[in-house]
Amino acid sequence: xxxxxxxxxxxxxxxxxxxxxxxxxxxxxxxxxxxxxxxxxxxxxxxxxxxxxxxxxxxxxxxxxxxxxxxxxxxxxxxxxxxxxxxxxxxxxxxxxxxxxxxxxxxxxxxxxxxxxxxxxxxxxxxxx
Numbered sequence: 001x002x003x004x005x006x007x008x009x010x011x012x013x014x015x016x017x018x019x020x021x022x023x024x025x026x027x028x029x030x031x032x033x034x035x036x037x038x039x040x041x042x043x044x045x046x047x048x049x050x051x052x053x054x055x056x057x058x059x060x061x062x063x064x065x066x067x068x069x070x071x072x073x074x075x076x077x078x079x080x081x082x083x084x085x086x087x088x089x090x091x092x093x094x095x096x097x098x099x100x101x102x103x104x105x106x107x108x109x110x111x112x113x114x115x116x117x118x119x120x121x122x123x124x125x126x127x128x129x
Contacts, residue, residue, distance in 0.1 A: 004040050011036065 012033060018024035 004044075008033065008040075009034055 015029035
């Protein structure tokens with residue numbers, strides 16, 4: 001049992017005693033307990049928000065520490081000339097993949113002819129507009 005449940009239980013017991021003595025009306029006790037139960041979730045949420053904001057502040061501080069630090073070594077490839085194309089290919093501006101294929105075994109085709117067709121459909125490139 002956590003502290004909020006204990007507090008609401010204590011309020012219920014003390015309120016019941018006061019209602020029995022005639023010092024408090026039953027409606028006032030119900031109104032108080034309803035308000036306390038309605039506010040329990042927002043109060044819990046404030047605790048989570050405070051914890052998350054503390055973590056965010058720490059993460060932000062660490063981020064700026066890393067960003068402000070000077071690099072120990074020069075990054076790879078920083079010196080020298082850059083190749084004209086991607087991946088060092090002077091003829092093409094983007095990487096290319098060629099001669100890729102797939103085949104279903106013939107006996108599998110006889111058992112389930114749609115299986116090979118489904119596999120072939122998955123391997124086709126999407127249509128472009």
